[in-house]
Amino acid sequence: MAKPDLRDSELFKGFLRLSSEIGNDILKTQGAGGNTSIKDNGVMWVKASGTWLSKAESEDIMVPVVVEPLVTALREGDPRAEKSTDFVVSGLNSSGLRPSIETSFHAALRNPVVAHYHCVNAIALAVLEDRDAELAVRMATLPDLKWATIPYRRPGTPLAREIEQAAASEPDVLILFNHGIIVCGVSVEEVAERIGRVTIALSRNPRQTNSPDLDALKAISEGSSFHPASDIRSHTVALSEANRSITLRGSLYPDHVIFLGTEIGLLSEGQTVSEYEAALRLEGRETPKLLIVPDKGVLLSSTLTPGGEVMARCLAEVVGRIPDGKAIAYLTKDDEHELTHWEAEQYRQALDRGAARQSV
Numbered sequence: 001m002a003k004p005d006l007r008d009s010e011l012f013k014g015f016l017r018l019s020s021e022i023g024n025d026i027l028k029t030q031g032a033g034g035n036t037s038i039k040d041n042g043v044m045w046v047k048a049s050g051t052w053l054s055k056a057e058s059e060d061i062m063v064p065v066v067v068e069p070l071v072t073a074l075r076e077g078d079p080r081a082e083k084s085t086d087f088v089v090s091g092l093n094s095s096g097l098r099p100s101i102e103t104s105f106h107a108a109l110r111n112p113v114v115a116h117y118h119c120v121n122a123i124a125l126a127v128l129e130d131r132d133a134e135l136a137v138r139m140a141t142l143p144d145l146k147w148a149t150i151p152y153r154r155p156g157t158p159l160a161r162e163i164e165q166a167a168a169s170e171p172d173v174l175i176l177f178n179h180g181i182i183v184c185g186v187s188v189e190e191v192a193e194r195i196g197r198v199t200i201a202l203s204r205n206p207r208q209t210n211s212p213d214l215d216a217l218k219a220i221s222e223g224s225s226f227h228p229a230s231d232i233r234s235h236t237v238a239l240s241e242a243n244r245s246i247t248l249r250g251s252l253y254p255d256h257v258i259f260l261g262t263e264i265g266l267l268s269e270g271q272t273v274s275e276y277e278a279a280l281r282l283e284g285r286e287t288p289k290l291l292i293v294p295d296k297g298v299l300l301s302s303t304l305t306p307g308g309e310v311m312a313r314c315l316a317e318v319v320g321r322i323p324d325g326k327a328i329a330y331l332t333k334d335d336e337h338e339l340t341h342w343e344a345e346q347y348r349q350a351l352d353r354g355a356a357r358q359s360v
């Protein structure tokens, strides 16, 4: 008799519900970021690359992979662990999509349920030079949870190998420097409960700012390829000296680099975007995707996909939560280069562009 399909179970429905809850919280997931998994009988269902967790209940976004062969490949340095596509159970893969680029670390973690997301509160602390001390103070409020930190590595096998090492101690929570968080558990309920408590422990209020000047932004961007960010909270990046200074000094986490690039533009007092674009063309420089207009707000390039636009909001939420006057551990030039020259990411962005076209 054929084994019952996990996807027909209440357990799987609960897993999809949790996935969509994480995906619908902008402070946890932005666009195609974040991924969840559930293991059952040697098969792990994991979010497909380029899909949005927020759609977990309405679309077919979970891809099945075999766990043990993938973990072995990761341990042995087999390059097939990078994309994990060779470990997909084709007969069960109804969507035909590729598994997430972060699949191998889900497989390496032994817990049956794993949630990874880009919690803005966790990232704001995990980019500080003194992150170990800052995180320890907050996590000490949850003494029953076993937690550890993971140094920054490019997502894919470099990050998965670090996580595989940490997996031996069966952690409940992993905080990934300059990236996000992983919460594990034996059941969907346990993971949901832990996510709730960890979120409270790490939460900070964002820095207060004035409101954006949308009329001024419209006038400044008139006739250009930029428009004021439609998500009102995205503007806060431009609305305080501290926020601007943190933003302009470097890149904080991978999705920022992948979707918004390594350069953020800064408009001078009295300059229009058309003048700014003309100046860049003269110098032969590329136009950035996000432009800061000090004390007015943020302008976004019309070339941005929906996945890119939401990264402006993510940046605002992270930067606003970085405490004043703290030294920051930005991604290095090498880290940035690795992220901008990476085939798996280009696939994820191509899917995002496809989604953008379909919605028009």
Ligand SMILES: [Zn+2]
Binding pocket: 033, 034, 102, 116, 117, 118, 155, 179, 180
């Ligand atoms: Zn991630």
